[in-house]
Amino acid sequence: MRLKDKVAIVTGGGVGIGKAYAHGLAKEGAKVIVADIQDGEAKKVADEIKATGGEAKAVYVDVTSVEKTQAMAQAAITTYGRIDILVNNAGLYSALKKKNFMEIDGEEWDSVMAVNVKGLWHCVKAVYPAMKQQGKGKIINISSGTVLGGSPLFLHYVSSKSAVIGFTRALAREVGGDKICVNSIMPGLTISSANQEGVMTAEQLADRRKRRAIQRDQYPADLVGTVIFLASDDSDFMTGQSIAVDGGMNMH
Numbered sequence: 001m002r003l004k005d006k007v008a009i010v011t012g013g014g015v016g017i018g019k020a021y022a023h024g025l026a027k028e029g030a031k032v033i034v035a036d037i038q039d040g041e042a043k044k045v046a047d048e049i050k051a052t053g054g055e056a057k058a059v060y061v062d063v064t065s066v067e068k069t070q071a072m073a074q075a076a077i078t079t080y081g082r083i084d085i086l087v088n089n090a091g092l093y094s095a096l097k098k099k100n101f102m103e104i105d106g107e108e109w110d111s112v113m114a115v116n117v118k119g120l121w122h123c124v125k126a127v128y129p130a131m132k133q134q135g136k137g138k139i140i141n142i143s144s145g146t147v148l149g150g151s152p153l154f155l156h157y158v159s160s161k162s163a164v165i166g167f168t169r170a171l172a173r174e175v176g177g178d179k180i181c182v183n184s185i186m187p188g189l190t191i192s193s194a195n196q197e198g199v200m201t202a203e204q205l206a207d208r209r210k211r212r213a214i215q216r217d218q219y220p221a222d223l224v225g226t227v228i229f230l231a232s233d234d235s236d237f238m239t240g241q242s243i244a245v246d247g248g249m250n251m252h
C-alpha cells in the first residue's frame with residue numbers, strides 16, 4: 001500500500017471521476033475525506049469505501065465558499081489528525097452546455113471561474129497550514145486536455161482549465177520550500193457518469209478514439225494511477241508539472 005496512514009481530501013468525490021479517485025486512494029491505504037456539494041453522493045462513496053475495509057468520511061463542501069472549504073479541512077484534522085493530499089477535482093463540467101462564446105452570459109462565465117479556478121485556491125488555502133506544519137504535502141489539480149486541444153464551444157471552461165496550469169506552476173514555486181508538491185493532470189475526454197448522460201454523441205466518442213495513439217475510450221480508472229503516483233512519495237521531486245493522461249491524443 002503506497003498511501004498507508006496518509007489522509008487525502010478529494011473534492012467532487014461523490015460522483016464521476018472524483019469517485020474513482022476516492023476509491024483508488026482508499027485502496028492504497030489512504031483515509032479519504034470525500035467532499036462534495038452533492039453530500040448524499042459523497043456519503044454513498046464513503047460508505048462503499050468503509051464496506052470494503054477502507055477509511056472514509058463524507059463532508060459537504062461548496063468550493064466557492066471560504067467558510068465551507070475551511071470547514072472541510074477542519075473535518076479532516078478533527079477526524080484523522082492531518083492532511084497529506086488534496087485532489088482539487090471539483091469542477092463545473094457536466095453541468096455546462098456547449099455553446100458559442102457569444103451566447104455565454106456573464107453569470108455563467110463567473111460561476112465557471114468561481115468553481116474551477118477560485119475554488120481550487122480556497123481549498124489550497126484551507127489545507128496549507130496543516131501541510132506546512134507537517135513539512136510535506138501533495139496538491140493535485142485537475143485541469144483538462146481541452147487546454148491542449150483548444151476545444152471549441154466551451155470558452156469559459158477551457159479558459160478556467162488553462163488557469164489551473166498557471167495556478168499549479170506559480171503555487172509550486174511558492175510552496176516548494178515547504179516540501180509541498182503541486183502538480184496537475186490533464187485528462188482526455190473520459191466516460192464518467194457525466195458523458196454517459198449525453199454530453200458527447202456516439203460519433204464524437206468514435207472520433208476521439210481515432211485521434212488517440214491508444215485507440216479506445218477513456219474511463220475514470222485510466223486516471224487513478226497517475227493520481228496515486230502524484231499523491232505518493234514516488235513523486236517527491238516532481239512539482240509544477242501538468243501531465244496529459246489521454247491515451248496519447250495530445251503530446252506536449
Ligand SMILES: NC(=O)c1ccc[n+]([C@@H]2O[C@H](COP(=O)([O-])OP(=O)(O)OC[C@H]3O[C@@H](n4cnc5c(N)ncnc54)[C@H](O)[C@@H]3O)[C@@H](O)[C@H]2O)c1
Pocket residue numbers: 011012013014015016017018035036037038061062063064089090091092093094095115142143144145146186187188189190191192193194195
Ligand atoms: N469527464 C471528462 O471528460 C473530463 C475531462 C477533463 C477534465 N475533467 C475534469 O475532471 C473533474 C471531474 O470530472 P467529471 O467528469 O467527474 O465531472 P462531473 O461534472 O461529473 O463532476 C464534477 C464534480 O464536482 C462537484 N462540484 C461541482 N460544483 C461544486 C462545488 N461548487 N463545490 C463542490 N463540489 C462541486 C460535483 O458535485 C461533482 O461531484 C472536473 O474538474 C472536470 O472538469 C473531466
